[in-house]
Amino acid sequence: MVNSLTRTTKPDEDFLYMQIADRLGSQINQLILRTGEKLPSVRALSQEQGISLSTAYKAYVQLEIRGLIEARPKSGYYVRYTPARSFNEPKRERLAGESEKVSLDEMIAMVYRNFSADSIVKLSMASPALSLLPLAKLNKSMAEAVRLSADSCISYEAVQGNANLRTHIARQAFAWGGNILPDDVVTTQGCMEALVFCLSAVTKPGDVVAIECPTYFGIFSTVQSLGLKIVEIPTSSTEGPDLDYLAKAINLHQIKVCLFVPTFSNPLGYCMTNEKKKKLVELLAKNEVPLIEDDIYGEMYFGRTRPRTCKSYDAKGLVMLCSSVSKTLAPGYRVGWCIPGRFKAQIINLKLMHSLSSASPTHAAIGHFFETGRYDLHMRNLRKALHTQCLRYTQAITEYFPDDVKVSRPEGGYVLWIELNKKVDAFELYKQAIAFKISISPGQIFSTDSRFTNFIRISFGTPYNEEIDKSLKKLGQLMSEF
Amino acid sequence: MVNSLTRTTKPDEDFLYMQIADRLGSQINQLILRTGEKLPSVRALSQEQGISLSTAYKAYVQLEIRGLIEARPKSGYYVRYTPARSFNEPKRERLAGESEKVSLDEMIAMVYRNFSADSIVKLSMASPALSLLPLAKLNKSMAEAVRLSADSCISYEAVQGNANLRTHIARQAFAWGGNILPDDVVTTQGCMEALVFCLSAVTKPGDVVAIECPTYFGIFSTVQSLGLKIVEIPTSSTEGPDLDYLAKAINLHQIKVCLFVPTFSNPLGYCMTNEKKKKLVELLAKNEVPLIEDDIYGEMYFGRTRPRTCKSYDAKGLVMLCSSVSKTLAPGYRVGWCIPGRFKAQIINLKLMHSLSSASPTHAAIGHFFETGRYDLHMRNLRKALHTQCLRYTQAITEYFPDDVKVSRPEGGYVLWIELNKKVDAFELYKQAIAFKISISPGQIFSTDSRFTNFIRISFGTPYNEEIDKSLKKLGQLMSEF
Numbered sequence: 001m002v003n004s005l006t007r008t009t010k011p012d013e014d015f016l017y018m019q020i021a022d023r024l025g026s027q028i029n030q031l032i033l034r035t036g037e038k039l040p041s042v043r044a045l046s047q048e049q050g051i052s053l054s055t056a057y058k059a060y061v062q063l064e065i066r067g068l069i070e071a072r073p074k075s076g077y078y079v080r081y082t083p084a085r086s087f088n089e090p091k092r093e094r095l096a097g098e099s100e101k102v103s104l105d106e107m108i109a110m111v112y113r114n115f116s117a118d119s120i121v122k123l124s125m126a127s128p129a130l131s132l133l134p135l136a137k138l139n140k141s142m143a144e145a146v147r148l149s150a151d152s153c154i155s156y157e158a159v160q161g162n163a164n165l166r167t168h169i170a171r172q173a174f175a176w177g178g179n180i181l182p183d184d185v186v187t188t189q190g191c192m193e194a195l196v197f198c199l200s201a202v203t204k205p206g207d208v209v210a211i212e213c214p215t216y217f218g219i220f221s222t223v224q225s226l227g228l229k230i231v232e233i234p235t236s237s238t239e240g241p242d243l244d245y246l247a248k249a250i251n252l253h254q255i256k257v258c259l260f261v262p263t264f265s266n267p268l269g270y271c272m273t274n275e276k277k278k279k280l281v282e283l284l285a286k287n288e289v290p291l292i293e294d295d296i297y298g299e300m301y302f303g304r305t306r307p308r309t310c311k312s313y314d315a316k317g318l319v320m321l322c323s324s325v326s327k328t329l330a331p332g333y334r335v336g337w338c339i340p341g342r343f344k345a346q347i348i349n350l351k352l353m354h355s356l357s358s359a360s361p362t363h364a365a366i367g368h369f370f371e372t373g374r375y376d377l378h379m380r381n382l383r384k385a386l387h388t389q390c391l392r393y394t395q396a397i398t399e400y401f402p403d404d405v406k407v408s409r410p411e412g413g414y415v416l417w418i419e420l421n422k423k424v425d426a427f428e429l430y431k432q433a434i435a436f437k438i439s440i441s442p443g444q445i446f447s448t449d450s451r452f453t454n455f456i457r458i459s460f461g462t463p464y465n466e467e468i469d470k471s472l473k474k475l476g477q478l479m480s481e482f
Numbered sequence: 483m484v485n486s487l488t489r490t491t492k493p494d495e496d497f498l499y500m501q502i503a504d505r506l507g508s509q510i511n512q513l514i515l516r517t518g519e520k521l522p523s524v525r526a527l528s529q530e531q532g533i534s535l536s537t538a539y540k541a542y543v544q545l546e547i548r549g550l551i552e553a554r555p556k557s558g559y560y561v562r563y564t565p566a567r568s569f570n571e572p573k574r575e576r577l578a579g580e581s582e583k584v585s586l587d588e589m590i591a592m593v594y595r596n597f598s599a600d601s602i603v604k605l606s607m608a609s610p611a612l613s614l615l616p617l618a619k620l621n622k623s624m625a626e627a628v629r630l631s632a633d634s635c636i637s638y639e640a641v642q643g644n645a646n647l648r649t650h651i652a653r654q655a656f657a658w659g660g661n662i663l664p665d666d667v668v669t670t671q672g673c674m675e676a677l678v679f680c681l682s683a684v685t686k687p688g689d690v691v692a693i694e695c696p697t698y699f700g701i702f703s704t705v706q707s708l709g710l711k712i713v714e715i716p717t718s719s720t721e722g723p724d725l726d727y728l729a730k731a732i733n734l735h736q737i738k739v740c741l742f743v744p745t746f747s748n749p750l751g752y753c754m755t756n757e758k759k760k761k762l763v764e765l766l767a768k769n770e771v772p773l774i775e776d777d778i779y780g781e782m783y784f785g786r787t788r789p790r791t792c793k794s795y796d797a798k799g800l801v802m803l804c805s806s807v808s809k810t811l812a813p814g815y816r817v818g819w820c821i822p823g824r825f826k827a828q829i830i831n832l833k834l835m836h837s838l839s840s841a842s843p844t845h846a847a848i849g850h851f852f853e854t855g856r857y858d859l860h861m862r863n864l865r866k867a868l869h870t871q872c873l874r875y876t877q878a879i880t881e882y883f884p885d886d887v888k889v890s891r892p893e894g895g896y897v898l899w900i901e902l903n904k905k906v907d908a909f910e911l912y913k914q915a916i917a918f919k920i921s922i923s924p925g926q927i928f929s930t931d932s933r934f935t936n937f938i939r940i941s942f943g944t945p946y947n948e949e950i951d952k953s954l955k956k957l958g959q960l961m962s963e964f
Contacts, residue, residue, distance in 0.1 A: 023656065023661050024656070026661055027652075027653065027656060030663050030664075032649055032652050032653050032663070032664065033653070047786050047787060048657055048787060048788065049657075049659075049787065050786070050787040130633055130636065130637060133636055135633070135634040135636055136634075138634065138636060139628055139629075139634055142624070142628065142843065143625060146621055146624065147621075151612055151617070151814075152617040152618075152620065152621055153814050153815075154612065154615055154617055154620060154812045154813065154814050154815070155612060155813055155814045156808075156813045156814050157814060167514055170509075170514050171509065171514050171515070174505065174506070174509060175530055175531075179505050179508055181512050181514070182512075182514065189671055189816075189837050189841070190837060190838055192835075192836065192837055192838045193836065193837050196835075196836050196837075200707075204687075204709070205686075205687050205709065218835070218838075221831075221834075221835045222835040222836065225682075225831075225832065225835045225836070227686070227687065304529050304532070305529060305530060305531065305532040306530065326638075330636045331636070331637055331638045332633075332635050332636050332637045332638050332639060332839070332841065332842030332843070333635075333636070333841055333842065333843065334671075334837070334838075334839065334840065334841040334842075335841075349703075349707075350707065352703075353674075353678075353700070353703045353704040353707045354674065354675065354678050354704065354707070355671050355672060355674055355675050355678075355816070356672055356674045356700075356816075357814070357816065358816065359671070359814065359815055359816040359817075359841045359844045360814030360815065360816075361624065361814070361815065361843065361844055361847075362841045362843055362844060365843075
């Protein structure tokens with residue numbers, strides 16, 4: 001919105017009080033000042049705005065005449081209740097079926113928009129339901145971390161990040177086969193900032209990045225916003241990325257960096273075997289190509305042991321592991337990190353230049369949550385819950401969806417990747433489902449050329465309930481009608 | 483640090499337990515696992531690492547032999563106290579005087595490094611002392627905001643930012659002559675992220691940015707990290723930026739955007755007059771050049787009224803105002819915002835792609851702090867304190883520094899810009915002062931060509947005390963000796 005010029009530098013008194021009244025009136029009409037609120041005194045207004053007392057007074061009289069404020073004897077001016085106040089116009093959402101041909105960006109924007117709509121059953125969201133998160137214990141950690149901090153977490157943190165948090169990230173690395181020191185870790189604002197810093201550290205605009213296909217749609221716009229080009233490496237839900245294809249592509253396209261999700265990739269839910277991870281690291285090391293390993297789902301394993309990471313095979317410091325607590329603990333806290341190997345100095349420098357430091361209270365709180373062992377306990381419960389939910393959703397899909405539907409068998413993570421009959425257009429299905437207030441992720445948004453037209457991604461992050469059951473049943477019906 | 487490859491994919495039992503022992507031993511030696519801490523049980527270790535019980539047992543025995551852990555009967559394994567444990571090597575700071583010729587980047591890095599050293603009198607830091615900040619009330623706001631939130635601030639915020647916070651930013655805009663709606667505001671991770679987004683929204687690599695000279699040194703590296711070129715506009719401490727020079731430079735250098743600090747610029751402390759602000763906005767509007775207005779010091783005025791902003795004259799939506807609470811309230815909270823005019827959609831998109839959303843708890847806490855009126859009260863006190871400190875520091879400088887020294891007369895902000903005798907090399911002075919544990923900002927770091935060789939910046943953010951008094955006296959002595 002363009003702001004109108006409403007104050008002049010050469011105050012003409014007659015004119016000025018009207019302008020002040022206009023601006024205050026606009027704040028009242030826009031509900032920025034609310035009914036019953038006290039306005040500054042005439043003297044305070046005159047000082048605040050550098051105008052004479054009489055101008056301030058005239059501005060208030062003007063607002064009284066307009067019926068927007070009222071004077072209360074010996075008290076001051078207050079915003080009046082008036083039914084004539086204009087309310088915020090209801091925002092018009094684009095309705096399903098309105099547009100015939102939509103671009104990939106528009107598709108993604110539509111799915112994103114539904115993320116924040118309350119009344120919708122969000123089978124599209126690859127993150128945990130609020131009921132699975134430890135709100136009370138996290139609040140305790142926040143309060144305790146602030147209390148224990150010498151400065152109540154009000155000062156800038158060191159650029160590299162909270163030391164206690166980094167220590168516990170290093171400790172957790174032991175479980176995925178890492179030999180990591182606290183000094184190897186740099187904290188970030190969620191995993192997204194870590195990915196952006198890692199990409200920026202090793203590329204310049206015009207460079208080529210290899211990603212898996214299909215992959216998480218948020219990656220496309222992030223990579224492209226940095227002026228980078230994308231090469232998509234075919235990835236199967238049972239075999240993972242085609243490393244022979246990658247080997248050829250490295251030279252053919254002069255790939256500068258790979259950005260992969262080796263453990264429980266999104267949307268496939270596929271976890272590379274240890275052997276494959278090792279092979280990938282060796283292939284890239286031979287070509288001196290860095291690997292950005294997005295490990296954000298790595299802790300959500302259903303088996304007995306935490307899968308190893310590519311980072312654990314990294315002999316040359318070329319692997320940059322990125323992760324966060326956004327999928328495990330607290331999306332809104334924006335606490336993430338990277339373990340950037342030989343690129344640490346560049347990453348710290350980028351952090352210094354682009355965000356100075358991380359938010360002290362939230363990072364201290366997560367460090368405290370790790371330290372007290374609350375995290376380990378929470379994760380044991382979360383993994384169990386997710387595993388159960390995965391099985392329950394799969395069972396329902398087998399029951400309700402047409403017989404020719406194929407479902408992935410993830411060993412961790414949040415999502416099922418579902419292949420439908422070739423006749424079904426997933427985006428059409430998305431639009432039909434949203435009319436019934438069910439949100440799914442159509443396969444089209446998981447590649448730059450929208451190739452997965454008969455696939456959908458369904459998240460099992462929400463505990464199974466009657467509403468989910470109805471929604472899956474309805475989805476099955478919609479599919480059958482194609 | 484490059485991580486060594488310490489686990490194999492084809493477990494050879496004889497070999498494997500040694501590797502596990504090595505990795506655990508390294509965690510113990512690096513103090514990641516601390517004396518007295520309990521280790522996982524043999525069974526837990528075997529599950530966690532996917533190894534046999536006997537391998538896990540042998541690994542622990544190996545660590546016992548090395549004297550790093552001890553078995554306590556019927557309890558488990560614990561990290562032993564051992565004086566032989568290697569401690570973190572003390573980091574070697576580069577000492578003053580060690581290097582003869584240093585680059586601008588190195589100078590800046592040296593000053594930054596001293597920021598976090600405890601024992602140093604930080605006359606170099608342009609931000610408030612901890613004692614001037616409302617720790618207790620802010621903690622209350624944090625606790626209340628989390629308690630009042632339906633989800634304890636654990637979920638993702640909307641991309642544009644916390645609605646309550648945006649409402650209060652819009653309300654505050656009234657004081658600087660703005661007519662701003664909550665929907666005009668986008669929140670960010672501090673002012674720095676706002677500046678980066680605004681620069682990214684209107685430039686591509688290779689484009690030219692105009693900045694004031696002298697200006698805050700952090701800007702150089704941030705601008706350059708985005709692949710942008712810098713043109714410095716000469717700026718006087720009494721007249722501000724040379725707008726005639728800027729007018730010519732716009733065409734000569736094809737300037738794509740201006741990044742200025744019109745109100746209490748850093749280091750000059752100069753505040754453009756309303757007329758000059760209006761003229762700047764009109765000049766840029768005529769040439770369709772956007773202005774990024776860094777208003778981070780705008781609230782720290784010593785006079786009776788809040789200075790207007792360039793944004794308040796913005797008829798075309800070309801001015802992007804950026805600010806934060808980092809200089810007024812809570813540096814570590816990383817709560818900032820921009821009011822990006824016609825570039826709002828691009829800014830929201832960049833935020834979505836680069837950081838997804840802001841940290842919910844800290845942003846909700848600042849919104850609450852604004853809402854309860856705590857902010858207004860705090861700012862009245864802070865302004866008074868800073869004004870007093872400014873006068874007190876100036877008085878001491880007049881008394882202690884040589885007679886030919888000239889001091890700026892700021893009407894707000896945190897810093898004094900001081901011109902020394904031409905014979906004094908400010909960076910030499912910096913190095914001599916740091917030997918006495920006094921940190922100042924040498925003039926050289928405020929321009930890309932290090933031209934201000936006989937200037938220093940001194941911050942008056944810390945309440946005047948005996949230590950400050952001694953430091954200023956010592957600085958005066960050092961100057962006289964040149």
